[in-house]
Amino acid sequence: MKYLLTLFLLISISVNSQDFAEVDAKVTKYPRFSKVEDLATKIDNDFSKDEEKARAAFFWLAKNIRYNLKEFYNPKQRSIRFSYASEAEKLQKLQAAKNNLVNATFKTKQGVCEEYAQSFKRICDLLGLNSKVIKGYARNTPNEIGIPANTTNHAWNAIQLNEKWIILDATWAAGYEYNGKWIRKFNNYFYNIPKEKIFKTHFPDDSLWVLRFGRMSLSEFYNQPIYGHNFLNSNIELLSPQNGIIKAENGKNIILKFKNLALNSAIIYNFKGYRYAQKPVLKMENGITIVSIPNPKKNSELYLYFNNEVALQFKTK
Template identity: 30%
Template structure:
């Protein structure tokens, strides 16, 4: 317990404020402008950017209007994603080749984006950068690895994702318009994109963002430069609701955990919101059946300590849920 709390306090001192830096900014006006321009054409990008930003005073409001418009008007194109994924596999041994291909592919992708308002992650990142630059903001495309349930990443995997870094008030911030825009729902074995804006990927703290994003160029971690790709792969799997709720497991920081049956599993969770103990649930699956339980929950400084005692040895997929929404997954091996 003392060790977990020490890790938690160390983590606390390393946190970046990120979206919290702008708590005094009301995004209502920026959001209203973006919503009123729903369906606007991309064929005159300077005009669209001007219409989104001209009446806003601060750079962060201008970027917010651009970001929200892109996330709510552009559809994630599964066919484009598959084409990109297959090409990335062919050149996965060379990051230089990948970056060169990505640069040459972008203009072709952008033409389809303008005409159909459909794209994959590269298109989202390219559009965010283009519009932000038109608004006088410094914005970059970040290429790297996105860790999701079906990504099956390993040390030899090809880069599979792109997102953005934006400079505001002389400080760099991270965001992912692709994952903010929505998700794919499987309908009769056919992936169908469902729009659902996720605010949690807008100006996300680097300490959380790196839990499921790892850049080719490590400077875009914007946090611990000693954080390795192997560390990234070993992290527990985090889902979009963790970012949407602003609620994250801090420890253990490894997905695969081994413990003795006599020892309780302990987890420390940090949240940007005040939570009620009963909101937490664990669901564990031993390969045969699933069981939902309410863990012991103790309120600690700036967080919550969750505890569960496994009754039987075995290997369990343990899911942390908040109000039945999945936040993270661990794999627990319980021995005698």
Template identity: 30%
Template sequence: MIKIYYLLIFFIICSQTTFSQIGPRVWKKEVKTTSNKKKSKFSTKHLAYSITNITTSDSEKVLEIYNWITKNISYDNELMRSKSLQNRIYTSEENVVKNVLERKMALCGGFALLFKFLCLDLGIEAKEVHGFTKDYTGRFKQTKTPHHTWNVVKLNGKWHLIDLTWAVSHGNDGFPDNFWYLTRPEDFIYSHYPEDPKFTLLNEPISFSEFKNKNSH
């Protein structure tokens, strides 16, 4: 059953045609070139507090952020196809998040940055992670450049994995696929490999070569 589940996941990934490829490649480069510009006044703090105003623990807050994003932000097919729109939006992290909230749509980098911003606003440690994924057959696409972005978030002193893009893209009838929320590292590694191996979150991280040759369940 688990193997069938993963094959279904990979089939959906394939049907989304390169949805993972734009975010990390573009905005990582652009943020570096705009680091000396005047600091933006844009803030997500009010949104972060409004989303989590009835929660108390960090775990509850992170779940509410996840629920809000997966309910209100959809995958941005227009941005995926438009180079001019990418050039206009991917000028800084703040501008990416600002456009995500205005357009109610995102690519993987936008999902990951919005999640990170909202967590940091609440004092919860979170990072965006750039890396590689496999296609629906479990085969690795031969590329040296990371083509997907997801998150890690620290709860109760321990890092956890979240892929908002896949949760939204693989959901049904407006509901996200919650398999990608706080996914076990042992499951995540079958389809995702980070630039920095420590973010596999495995007790004994595997190498990139092992990931490429690793079969699905």
């Protein structure tokens, strides 16, 4: 008996102790391969260690595949329909569909998170490395705080190296969106994301992956502040508030507390709709830095900048 299957492809949008400078330098000189097999062969010839091969694949993707903002802002439902007579045939056709997606990505040199994740997985398969594509949730703006998404909106990877699983995200490592434009800038934080910080930016849909790295619910994930990538890559720690929705009391300032934040740090803040950013008041108490910000006296969004880069985002009520 034949069955019909429709495959919907997902559309969305640390300080690393290991030094990959030599790997990155070598991969920087690679051509912009149009076939995934050619890239995998080159990596296999140039590197002997699994850690180096994984890094080479990740770095090449982040440096050569451009995020498709047009697809992100105007997503098209992509579906592949096929019939199958057995589980083996179904898996074979599913893999063929994923391979076609990767082949198109290498030809166009662009894609969204699904393309990055499936491409990394395909390279690892060719190199004999054990990797997975993880579907899940990510947040980018304050209006998402406290409002869990109904469906997954992001994809990234896990890879097993030296009998340990590490998490990486080639999409976010490749760059970022700014004022409607894609800014290509490699961010090393997203290669081997620190275990204790994974849930600040990524939440797997599969509960088994959640349990590998801690305990958190989807609602708890969405209730957090939005953490900036460079903030997470520092040793500064937000102690309070842990909730991304700040209920500001009348006549009282908004208070944020940090660990490892120097009093002379370059910090400014702004509320959504305000024309100019301001400097908050900082003071130190028992080794804790207290940041005081005037109450906006209305529902708004608070943006905190460290060294002119967004560090934290909150909703205020």
